[in-house]
Amino acid sequence: MPPPKDLWERIRRGLTWQSTHNAEVGKQRDAYLRQPNYLSVVTGRANLYLYYIVEEVERRGMPMEMALLPLVESAMNPFAVSSQRAAGLWQIMPATAKHYGVDRNWWYDGRLDLRESTHFALDYLEALHAEFDGDWLLALAAYNAGKGRVGRAIAANERAGKPTDYWSLTLPRETRKYIPRLIALSAIIRYPDTFSVTLPDLPNRPAFEIAETGGQIEMLRAASLAGVELDDLRALNPGQLRWATAPRQAQELLVPVGSRATFEQGVATLGPDDRVTWEHYRIRRGDSLISIAKRFNTEVGLLRDVNNIRGNLIRAGDTMMIPEGSAWADSLALVSDTSSLNKRGYRVRRGDSLYGIANRFDVTIDDIITWNSLNPGDYLQPGQRLTLYVRGG
Numbered sequence: 001m002p003p004p005k006d007l008w009e010r011i012r013r014g015l016t017w018q019s020t021h022n023a024e025v026g027k028q029r030d031a032y033l034r035q036p037n038y039l040s041v042v043t044g045r046a047n048l049y050l051y052y053i054v055e056e057v058e059r060r061g062m063p064m065e066m067a068l069l070p071l072v073e074s075a076m077n078p079f080a081v082s083s084q085r086a087a088g089l090w091q092i093m094p095a096t097a098k099h100y101g102v103d104r105n106w107w108y109d110g111r112l113d114l115r116e117s118t119h120f121a122l123d124y125l126e127a128l129h130a131e132f133d134g135d136w137l138l139a140l141a142a143y144n145a146g147k148g149r150v151g152r153a154i155a156a157n158e159r160a161g162k163p164t165d166y167w168s169l170t171l172p173r174e175t176r177k178y179i180p181r182l183i184a185l186s187a188i189i190r191y192p193d194t195f196s197v198t199l200p201d202l203p204n205r206p207a208f209e210i211a212e213t214g215g216q217i218e219m220l221r222a223a224s225l226a227g228v229e230l231d232d233l234r235a236l237n238p239g240q241l242r243w244a245t246a247p248r249q250a251q252e253l254l255v256p257v258g259s260r261a262t263f264e265q266g267v268a269t270l271g272p273d274d275r276v277t278w279e280h281y282r283i284r285r286g287d288s289l290i291s292i293a294k295r296f297n298t299e300v301g302l303l304r305d306v307n308n309i310r311g312n313l314i315r316a317g318d319t320m321m322i323p324e325g326s327a328w329a330d331s332l333a334l335v336s337d338t339s340s341l342n343k344r345g346y347r348v349r350r351g352d353s354l355y356g357i358a359n360r361f362d363v364t365i366d367d368i369i370t371w372n373s374l375n376p377g378d379y380l381q382p383g384q385r386l387t388l389y390v391r392g393g
Contacts (some may be wrong), residue, residue: 004204005203005204006201006202006203006204007046007050007051007202007204007205008189008199008202010054010204011054011064011067011068011189012190012360013191014058014063014064015064015065015186015189016063016064016133017063017065017182017183017192018066018183018186018187018190019187020183020190021187022167024176024177024180025183025184025187025194026043027180027182028177028180028181028183028184028185029184029188030185030186031181031184032185032188033188033195033197035083036159036333037198038075039188039197039198039200040200041075041093041202042071042075042076043200043202044200045075045076045077046076046202047203047207048114048207048208048236049070049076049089049114049207049234050067050070050076050079050202051203051204051205051206051207051208052114052115052208053067053070053089053118054067054116055118056118056122057122058127059129060121060122061124063173065135065136065182065186066122066125068182068185068189069121069140069182070089070090071091072178072181072182072185073089073090073091073184074088074089074090076089077089077353077355077356078112078114078117078235078355079112079353079355079356079379080353081202081353081355081379083350083351085379087109087111087112087113087282088111088113088117089112089114089117089118089201089237090111090117090118090120092111092117092121095311096124097110097111097120099233099376100120100124102116102117102120102302103116105238105246105247105248106241106242106280107241107242107244107245107246107247107248107249108239108240108241108246109239109241109371110239111239112238112239112241113238113239114236114238114239116239116255121143124142124143125139125140128142128143128147129142129236132147132150134252135165137165137166137167138150138154138165138166139181140178140182140205141164141166141169141171141175141178144174144175144178145171145174145175146171147327149171150169150171151173153170153171154169155170156170156349157169157170157240166179171342175294177339177363185246186393189239195226199210199310205257206254206257207236207257208236208254208255208256208257209254209255209256209258209259209260210252210253210254210255210260211226211252211253211254211255211259211263211264211267212251212252212264212267213245213251213252213253213267213277214251214253214267214268214270214340215251216244216245216246216247216275216276217244217245217253217267217275217276218243218244218245218275218276219233219234219240219242219243219244219245220243220247221274221276222253224265224270225262225263225266225267226253226255226256226259226266227262227263228255228256228259230364231364232256232348232363233253233255233363234365235256235266236253236254236255236256237239237253240253240323243276243323244276244323258348259356272356272385276323279296279321279322280297280319280320280321280322281318281319281321281322282317282318282320283316283317283318283319283320284313284316285316285317286316287314287317288312288314289303289309289312289314292314292320292322296322298322298323300321303322305322306321306323307320307321308371308372316382324377342389342390342391343387343388343389344387344388345385345386345387345388346386346387347385347386347390348380348381348382348384348385349382350382352380352382353380354368354369354380357362357386357388361388361389361390363389363390367388367389368386368388371386371387371388371389372386372387
């Protein structure tokens with residue numbers, strides 16, 4: 001049988017759990033069917049990420065249902081952050097990331113990175129599968145609720161002489177919905193005609209290539225070298241939190257298929273003055289903007305712009321981003337010029353993300369970060385006030 005041209009068809013051929021049905025699965029299936037735009041929205045995002053995930057799931061010989069887990073976890077949004085601070089396509093908790101060594105620092109968050117988060121999530125699921133005696137449903141329950149909680153639920157049922165399968169355990173409400181949600185989604189994707197669902201076309205081919213950056217590079221320059229919009233480059237590299245690539249991660253970026261050669265040719269022509277290096281500096285007692293600018297051979301105005309400082313007041317103990325390299329000034333001007341835009345306030349709502357707000361107001365994530373002096377690694381809080389500069393007020 002020739003490989004399918006559509007990725008949904010490839011996934012469909014590998015699904016096997018759709019025959020499981022009970023009241024909770026039916027309830028979750030109906031919930032999906034009441035969202036007619038859900039699969040269209042998800043497919044738009046999946047175009048960048050799902051092929052890679054399917055490849056990894058197949059390579060490991062895991063159930064194809066695992067490839068659908070990011071649809072359940074985050075609706076395929078790598079910038080998604082839950083109220084519990086889980087983040088990324090696979091909704092990895094900060095404590096879990098720290099415990100298992102997922103890279104997270106001021107520059108980079110591996111929970112948001114497609115490849116690192118996928119490798120971690122699948123490794124973790126395989127380990128849970130082994131720990132729970134080859135039971136994928138228990139492994140998924142442990143992924144969602146924690147293996148300690150699932151283990152205690154199993155022990156409680158054993159003491160009571162009850163079955164210890166997933167469907168028999170007393171688990172948190174969210175975990176009781178979690179697996180039925182995945183099974184319901186697999187049934188819809190396996191039998192779309194039965195449920196009068198149209199799955200948008202999703203090409204069964206890679207969406208990106210891995211390009212060498214040759215060292216730390218400012219993201220706007222990288223986008224220009226690749227011939228893509230900055231937002232498109234960020235969508236492929238959501239783990240990169242700052243205006244330049246992380247200095248201590250692999251010196252590479254994901255770029256759209258067909259742009260790697262052009263990008264790497266452009267990178268080869270960059271000289272030292274075309275690179276941006278950064279210093280994350282903790283302000284000391286007695287420091288001033290002038291003294292810091294002299295120390296790092298930069299300009300006071302640039303320090304103000306980068307760190308959103310008004311006037312000359314700085315405080316010992318605060319941290320300051322120190323950019324170096326001639327490219328940064330041009331980049332900052334492109335990102336933060338607001339002369340032709342209208343200022344407005346925005347109050348963060350529950351469930352908001354930088355990605356979602358940027359899309360809603362047709363601005364970039366970098367714009368919002370720069371205008372509000374945000375740390376992209378921090379989480380937006382409901383009620384938080386943002387300043388935006390938008391077209392048309």
